[in-house]
Amino acid sequence: xxxxxxHLSESLEFAILAGKRRGELVILExxxxxxxxxxxxxxxxxxxxxxxxxxPPQYLKKFNKA
Numbered sequence: 369x370x371x372x373x374x375h376l377s378e379s380l381e382f383a384i385l386a387g388k389r390r391g392e393l394v395i396l397e398x399x400x401x402x403x404x405x406x407x408x409x410x411x412x413x414x415x416x417x418x419x420x421x422x423x424p425p426q427y428l429k430k431f432n433k434a
Contacts, residue, residue: 374423378416380431395431403427 376398377383387393403423404410411419 373411373419373421375413376410376418376420376423378418382416396428397431398423399427399429 375386377386380395383395384393387395400410406427408420408423408427413419
């Protein structure tokens with residue numbers, strides 16, 4: 369898509385809305401505190417959206433609706 373940043377949603381509801389626009393919905397949860405402690409930088413965009421240059425896979429886990 370030509371984006372320069374990873375786009376992240378602040379809420380599950382917004383993630384579902386954004387994710388339903390393309391193919392199968394898979395939601396990844398970011399372990400933000402661990403990522404921040406290891407110098408991953410997040411930038412506030414707007415309206416519940418955050419950006420990151422990169423989110424290494426060790427800070428991601430597949431969200432499971434219990």
